[in-house]
Amino acid sequence: MTRDDPRPAEAAAMDMAEVANRLAIQGLTRAGREMIGPCPRCGGKDRFGINIQKRVFQCRKCGGKGGNVDLVMFVMGLAFPAALEWLCGSVEGVSPEERRQRERKAAENKARNDAKAAAAREQARREAREIWEQGQPAQDSPVHDYLALRGIPRARFPRLPVCLRFHPSLGYMVQVDRQWVEAHRGPAMLAAIQGPDGRFIGVHRTWFDPSRPKGKPAILHPVSGDRLKVKKSLGSVKGGAIRLTPPGRVLIMGEGIETTLTALLADEPPGAAYWAGVSLGNMAGQRQLGQGLKYAGLPDLGDTEAFVPPAGVERLIFVQDGDSEPRLTRSQLLSGIRRAMALRPGLRGQVAPCPAGVDLNDVLMERPEASDPVP
Numbered sequence: 003m004t005r006d007d008p009r010p011a012e013a014a015a016m017d018m019a020e021v022a023n024r025l026a027i028q029g030l031t032r033a034g035r036e037m038i039g040p041c042p043r044c045g046g047k048d049r050f051g052i053n054i055q056k057r058v059f060q061c062r063k064c065g066g067k068g069g070n071v072d073l074v075m076f077v078m079g080l081a082f083p084a085a086l087e088w089l090c091g092s093v094e095g096v097s098p099e100e101r102r103q104r105e106r107k108a109a110e111n112k113a114r115n116d117a118k119a120a121a122a123r124e125q126a127r128r129e130a131r132e133i134w135e136q137g138q139p140a141q142d143s144p145v146h147d148y149l150a151l152r153g154i155p156r157a158r159f160p161r162l163p164v165c166l167r168f169h170p171s172l173g174y175m176v177q178v179d180r181q182w183v184e185a186h187r188g189p190a191m192l193a194a195i196q197g198p199d200g201r202f203i204g205v206h207r208t209w210f211d212p213s214r215p216k217g218k219p220a221i222l223h224p225v226s227g228d229r230l231k232v233k234k235s236l237g238s239v240k241g242g243a244i245r246l247t248p249p250g251r252v253l254i255m256g257e258g259i260e261t262t263l264t265a266l267l268a269d270e271p272p273g274a275a276y277w278a279g280v281s282l283g284n285m286a287g288q289r290q291l292g293q294g295l296k297y298a299g300l301p302d303l304g305d306t307e308a309f310v311p312p313a314g315v316e317r318l319i320f321v322q323d324g325d326s327e328p329r330l331t332r333s334q335l336l337s338g339i340r341r342a343m344a345l346r347p348g349l350r351g352q353v354a355p356c357p358a359g360v361d362l363n364d365v366l367m368e369r370p371e372a373s374d375p376v377p
């Protein structure tokens with residue numbers, strides 16, 4: 003490969019679904035912008051995924067990941083030059099004319115892919131906004147009853163934030179053979195996801211059923227019968243937050259709305275803001291991965307889309323939910339805190355366990371036994 007070899011750019015701009023097809027990877031099913039299935043190297047059922055929009059693949063088990071050339075290396079067991087040649091042909095004997103043509107084609111492919119991704123993002127945001135606009139004020143709605151079942155009684159929290167709304171009958175759609183099918187319809191709590199500039203970028207939906215324990219409806223997949231998550235986001239999440247209060251100098255953030263509201267009820271220090279981070283992936287961002295780094299909690303600062311607190315925040319506290327795998331979750335939250343500290347000099351950060359063990363109030367009062375500041 004020479005410095006002016008056009009093939010890496012050409013390879014990077016290729017449609018990954020086509021590359022996967024050429025590689026004859028078996029058993030992948032299309033789900034939105036992803037293709038999911040068994041790993042061509044280590045098998046399984048659904049551990050392997052390709053994000054067609056971002057042109058990246060990953061295996062959750064054996065750790066294989068990367069772009070188009072990496073995929074060829076991964077599946078064919080080739081070294082980089084051979085994989086590049088497999089994808090784009092030989093560089094030898096390519097005339098300057100053909101080289102320019104290849105470069106132009108690669109640029110066109112990239113522009114087309116970028117435009118497609120932008121259009122899909124815009125479409126999802128439009129649909130999110132439509133759902134949000136169908137919502138009614140959460141105040142004095144069954145959202146109070148749902149929250150009460152999640153330990154947030156109306157008497158303690160009489161005024162619901164305006165970023166929450168109530169939808170009396172929202173459809174829950176799943177994709178079956180590329181068709182959207184309604185798996186459930188029922189009441190839902192809507193939450194606005196706001197981007198760093200405060201603009202609406204997506205809607206978070208929690209379907210609920212006040213007649214069931216914890217208000218959780220049983221939503222089953224129409225084909226497999228698998229129980230589905232009762233929470234879904236539409237539109238963009240990355241970089242965003244559900245702003246349950248106005249911004250403040252101290253920002254307290256849990257992943258879910260319920261955890262964050264629980265923290266809010268536990269104590270309300272002056273100037274503190276309570277925002278839900280929507281997903282761990284958004285709070286953590288990409289992490290540095292590799293041998294021995296799984297639990298290191300080091301951010302990959304190349305990820306420019308993950309959540310970063312607004313300027314003016316002096317302390318950032320991530321509240322760790324009790325219900326997920328504690329060690330991995332903690333390393334993810336640490337990564338997010340360290341990212342924020344790297345990008346907001348002077349910011350102090352902490353991960354606070356909640357609700358078991360330590361009272362959030364101890365953390366806020368900076369009692370030493372409560373939690374360690376993040377180095």
Ligand SMILES: [Zn+2]
Binds near residue numbers: 043044045050061
């Ligand atoms: Zn694998």
